[in-house]
Amino acid sequence: MSILGISASLRNRRFGYKNQLIEDLKKIKTEEQLSEFIKDQIKITFQEIDSLNKEKLNFEEKYNILKKHKGNRGLSNSEASLVYALWQSYINGSEIDYLSLSNIFEQETKDKVKLFKKKFLSCKALLVSGPVYFGDRGSLTQRMVEFLNSDDECMNHIKNIVYAGLSVGAKRNGGQETTLIFQMLDFLNMGCKVIGNGHETTSQYGGTLVAGDIGKLQDDSYGIKTALSTGKHLSEIIKKVDFSKKIKFHEIKEKHICNIFVLQDNDQKQCTSLINALIKNIKNKNIIFNVFKIFENNVHKCIACDVCPISYGSSEKYRCIINNKDDFFKKYHRDIINCDSFIFAAYSGQNFKNVKSNYQQFIERTRYLRRDDYLMGNKLVTSFIISEVNSNRNLHIRTLTSLVRHQNILTKPILVFKNGNAFVNMENIKKDFTKFCEDAVKVKGINSNTEYKPVGYEISLEKYNLRKEKS
Ligand SMILES: Cc1cc2nc3c(=O)[nH]c(=O)nc-3n(C[C@H](O)[C@H](O)[C@H](O)COP(=O)(O)O)c2cc1C
Structure with a gap:
């Protein structure tokens, strides 16, 4: 069971089924050697294109000649990005494998798709690297998503794996x-x-790299770091968590605390009530749910101080600069961090009449927890949204994009559609909520020494005091 690295560019250079890429990568011992390898491979790609440029051929003719090469040398930008991440996963102890989507879906045949499926069904994690086309993925990635989404075996397997x-x-x-x-x-x-x-x-969301012309990727040292750290993160997670493990959920004896923060609700408190009803379906008494009605509490806005958190010390101690005695974070700091999984919940109306919200200030105030070495991190998390039909606020997306920044594992958003007074997809919601709980208890013992490393600014009180002394 390994990490399957997928490159999704039409310009892929390693498109042969039996290409050497993984063997080549396994021989590389250091980041410097990796950088040299990629430089050499990019040079090969560049030279192949350059030599074709000397002949008077149109683009399609060049493209077809390039595609006739064996696909055992050179790297496109997406492949080079993938190579950084995959190598780092390997160095971190994971098995790795590689597949070029242009090989499968550019001119799709049954045999090619069969090969894709075989590789997919034997992976434990998927690492997808592709070019940005119009601010979105390209058609090869899209086709892969369509295929996965239409195949039952793949849809079963996908629930057990991790994607980056x-x-x-x-x-x-x-x-x-x-x-x-x-x-x-x-x-x-x-x-x-x-x-x-x-x-x-x-x-953040994954590896973000800048490279237009072939060879430019090597100049993007920060982007390369994001690729390396994505590869490392993925291998850390799959070393510690196995979502395919069959467990007897009802027999779990270990205590698991799930915090549910209701950030926004209507005057009938429907979001809170629905959550409480779903909790009653979870019959295992060792799974403890704490439901916090954030929308009714005082949540002071973040003042964006530059010393956040205000001191070094124990994580049990509240260390945000905001000191109002009725502030939710000041009052409940310990309860907030002492949990094993959590859910951000909200009621999303067509308008804000009769809706109380502390959504945004709650999200921004979690800054001191993130900057305190990801105190809310390394857990399975999701969003729970009741969305009135036509509310169109995409809160499930906004919560999850904030939660990934806390270094968490995201899982399927629980999105309840409300039409008139009816919740129209309740059967799915019950299943999704139960599935969340079953998966959440599998997440234990993930690296707790994650460190917040600021990029672009300083963070410590010591540095702040030093600056004050000097000025
Ligand atoms: C159809 C098309 C659309 C593109 N759209 C974008 C874009 O929206 N933003 C961007 O930064 N680059 C865009 N690009 C450039 C590619 O993302 C970029 O060259 C990338 O490095 C190609 O990776 P590859 O060598 O792996 O194919 C586009 C390229 C093509 C062909």
């Missing part, structure tokens, strides 16, 4: 993040567990 993504665009702000978010949602909706890049690069 890398995207490469020609420009800074070219849409690398939107691509990752859309892809992340597809995988979440199929039931896959999703993670972002690791704490070395402050936990």
Whole structure:
């Protein structure tokens, strides 16, 4: 069972079924050697294209000649990004495998799809690297998602695996993040567990790299770090958690605390009531749910101080600069962090008449927890949203994109559709809620020494005091 690295570019250079890429990667011992390997491979790609440029051929003719090469040398930008991440996973102790989507879905045949399926069904994690096309993924990734979504065996397997993504665009702000978010949602909706890049690069949506022309990727040292840290994060997670493990949920004896934060609700408190009703269906008394009605509490806005958290010390101690005695975080700090999984919940109306919300200030106030070495991290999390038909606020997406930044494992959003007074998809909701609980108890013992490493600013009180002394 390994990490299956997928490269989703039409410009893939390693498209032969039996290409050497994995064997080549396994021989590399250091980051410097990796960088040299990629430089050499990019040079090969560049030279092949350059020599074709000397002949008077049109683009399609060049493309067809390139495709006739054996596919055992060179690297496209997406492949180079993938190589960074896959190598790091391997060095971190994971088995790795590689597949080029252009090999499978560019000119799809039954045999090719069979091969894809075989590899997919034997992977424990999927690492997808692709180019940004119009701020989104390209058609090869899209086709893969369509295929997975239409095959029952794949849809069963996908619930047991973890996904991470890398995207490469020609420009800074070219849409690398939107691509990752859309892809992340597809995988979440199929039931896959999703993670972002690791704490070395402050936990965002995955690897985001900039490279237009062949060879430019090597200049993007920060992007390369995001790829390396995505690979490392993925291998750390699959070493510690096995979502395919069959457990007898009702017999679990170990205590598991799940915190549910209701950030927004209507005047009938329907979100809170529905959650309480779903909790009653979970018959195992060792699973303890704490439901916090955040919408009724005082949640002070974050003041964006530059010393967050305000001191070094024990995580049990509340260390946000906001000191109002009735502030929710000040009052409940210990309860907030002492949990094993959590859910952010909200009622999403067509308007804000009769809706009370502390959604945004709650999210922003979690900053001191994130900056305190991800105190809310390394857990299975999801969002629970009651959405009135036509509310169109995409709260399930917004909560999950915030939660991935806390270094968490995301799972399928629980999205209740309300039409008039009826919740129209209740049967699915019961299943999704139970599935969340069953998977949440499998997440234990993940690396607790994740460290918040600020990029672009300083964080400590010591540094703050030093600056004050000097000024
Ligand atoms: C149809 C198309 C659309 C593109 N759209 C974007 C875009 O929205 N943003 C961006 O930064 N780059 C865009 N690009 C550039 C590619 O993402 C970029 O060149 C990438 O490095 C290609 O990776 P590859 O070598 O693995 O194919 C686009 C390229 C094509 C062909």
